Amino acid sequence: MDALWKNTTDLPDYESLKSNINVDIAIIGGGLAGILTAYKLKEKGLNAVIFEADKICSGTTGYTTGKISLAHGLIYNYLIDNFSLEQAVEYADCNKKAINEYEELINKENIDCEFEKCSSYLYSALYDYNLKEEFKAAKKCNLECEYLEESELPKGIKGAIKYKNQGKFNPLKFVKHIIKDLKIYEHTFIKEFDEQNKLLTTDKGYKVKADKIVFACHYPFVNSPGYYFLRMHQERSYFLICENKKKLKNIYLNVDEKGYSFRSYDKYLLFGGEKHRTGGNKEGYKYNLLREKLKTFDKNYNEVGHYSTQDCMSIDKVPYIGLFSDSLKDIYVLTGFNKWGMTSSMFGSDIIADMISNGLDNKNSIFCPSRFDTKGVAKSAIKEGPYSIKGLSKEFLNIPNTELDKLLLGHGGVVKYNGKKVGVYKDEDGKCYIVSTKCPHLGCELSWNPDEKSWDCPCHGSRFDYMGNIINDPSVENLEFIEKKQ
Numbered sequence: 001m002d003a004l005w006k007n008t009t010d011l012p013d014y015e016s017l018k019s020n021i022n023v024d025i026a027i028i029g030g031g032l033a034g035i036l037t038a039y040k041l042k043e044k045g046l047n048a049v050i051f052e053a054d055k056i057c058s059g060t061t062g063y064t065t066g067k068i069s070l071a072h073g074l075i076y077n078y079l080i081d082n083f084s085l086e087q088a089v090e091y092a093d094c095n096k097k098a099i100n101e102y103e104e105l106i107n108k109e110n111i112d113c114e115f116e117k118c119s120s121y122l123y124s125a126l127y128d129y130n131l132k133e134e135f136k137a138a139k140k141c142n143l144e145c146e147y148l149e150e151s152e153l154p155k156g157i158k159g160a161i162k163y164k165n166q167g168k169f170n171p172l173k174f175v176k177h178i179i180k181d182l183k184i185y186e187h188t189f190i191k192e193f194d195e196q197n198k199l200l201t202t203d204k205g206y207k208v209k210a211d212k213i214v215f216a217c218h219y220p221f222v223n224s225p226g227y228y229f230l231r232m233h234q235e236r237s238y239f240l241i242c243e244n245k246k247k248l249k250n251i252y253l254n255v256d257e258k259g260y261s262f263r264s265y266d267k268y269l270l271f272g273g274e275k276h277r278t279g280g281n282k283e284g285y286k287y288n289l290l291r292e293k294l295k296t297f298d299k300n301y302n303e304v305g306h307y308s309t310q311d312c313m314s315i316d317k318v319p320y321i322g323l324f325s326d327s328l329k330d331i332y333v334l335t336g337f338n339k340w341g342m343t344s345s346m347f348g349s350d351i352i353a354d355m356i357s358n359g360l361d362n363k364n365s366i367f368c369p370s371r372f373d374t375k376g377v378a379k380s381a382i383k384e385g386p387y388s389i390k391g392l393s394k395e396f397l398n399i400p401n402t403e404l405d406k407l408l409l410g411h412g413g414v415v416k417y418n419g420k421k422v423g424v425y426k427d428e429d430g431k432c433y434i435v436s437t438k439c440p441h442l443g444c445e446l447s448w449n450p451d452e453k454s455w456d457c458p459c460h461g462s463r464f465d466y467m468g469n470i471i472n473d474p475s476v477e478n479l480e481f482i483e484k485k486q
């Protein structure tokens, strides 16, 4: 099993776009953000059409852990320090409202998506200091939480914060209900955006003329204006799906470096972690590291599947929700959810639906995408810079010493071939798949991910399979395939 939600939910199929069309509102992307935005617009009597490159929920939404929580790691202390108490409270309130909205909507529409109220725990196995500071900050933001001392916790845990009234659900069962009255085109990849004419072009060459456009395609593929590529990267995590006799009532997140996450669903335990910046897994063995870790909690687990997924990380840890750019009228964006897209999609879709229906902006909101003047942005920009420079230039100057024949069966890597630097995957039969290592998005040097047999971009997170086909945005082009060699 490689994805729990897809295995437990059949979503309907939709046709692809087969002609040019005019629409009131075009939504690019059929993940939770795009679907909830279309749903909220429909509730306001506005007509939106979703254009999805693949199948709906085939992106990160299909692989989420499905925690509906405002316990987003050590966030509130950071927000008070880098933004202001007022803006930290806005962040907390929006997430609180989103949790309540899920509960109300699920009850009102009688949606069978196994929604359960629960507590959300943040814990550390290393230090209690950061958690104590976070607890004080959460209290300042009026959040309902309590601090648990080492003596009250299982052995090896230094401290924890318990947030009450959080939730968990099966996200695809939820989506299956709310898409019922929405207009959706699947297998319709938007490749071009003409900002002057508000015109989209699909990979098959069909034109979509829209009055308003919402980018809900995870990482926007438009580089300028907006410049999201300068203020967002992607982070990947790995998950084991295990059958487990012990059902966990609550949801858990470790705030230490590896970011371990736990939740139960039906007879399964989802255990994840080993996070890293996309493109930063040259050494591999992430699933084995997870297995070793899980054994320290439960020796008798029975693994039935595994998968990995990634999300967009904004430069200042706050999502970008609002106008795509100050210079573009009627174009909106929801992105940079920092692995908290369940609540962010819920309140983010309210923000966008309100902006579209009443024409106001959200300039003073912490979520406004054109914010640039906080301490958080300045500090993070200093950290982000070297990644782009490394990815864009230095690596290209090195021609590796490794030759094609030195590569082991079932392995991939960057090698020298005909005097040039190329990327190669050698399968178990010795067939070599040779591709360029230059990312078609902005030209960064790709790196091999041995756990997923993919070429991953360390700058912005585009990913390609070993044949060079796109797996993850923001690239809209496949990798240059050089040759297959026996």
Ligand SMILES: Cc1cc2nc3c(=O)[nH]c(=O)nc-3n(C[C@H](O)[C@H](O)[C@H](O)COP(=O)(O)OP(=O)(O)OC[C@H]3O[C@@H](n4cnc5c(N)ncnc54)[C@H](O)[C@@H]3O)c2cc1C
Residues within 6 Å of the ligand: 028, 029, 030, 031, 032, 033, 034, 051, 052, 053, 054, 055, 056, 057, 058, 059, 060, 061, 062, 063, 064, 065, 066, 067, 068, 069, 188, 189, 190, 191, 216, 217, 218, 221, 235, 236, 237, 238, 272, 309, 310, 311, 334, 335, 337, 338, 339, 340, 341, 342, 343, 344, 345, 473, 476
């Ligand atoms: C390991 C991990 C665990 C997580 N767990 C949680 C959790 O427990 N709780 C929580 O709140 N959040 C969680 N998240 C975050 C959450 O899952 C995501 O933020 C959310 O699913 C993103 O939704 P989305 O609609 O923005 O993106 P997606 O679900 O990726 O949807 C975007 C869609 O756009 C389509 N698309 C892309 N480009 C184009 C194009 N050019 N044309 C047309 N379509 C296009 C894609 O095919 C895709 O279907 C987790 C994230 C990760 C990585």
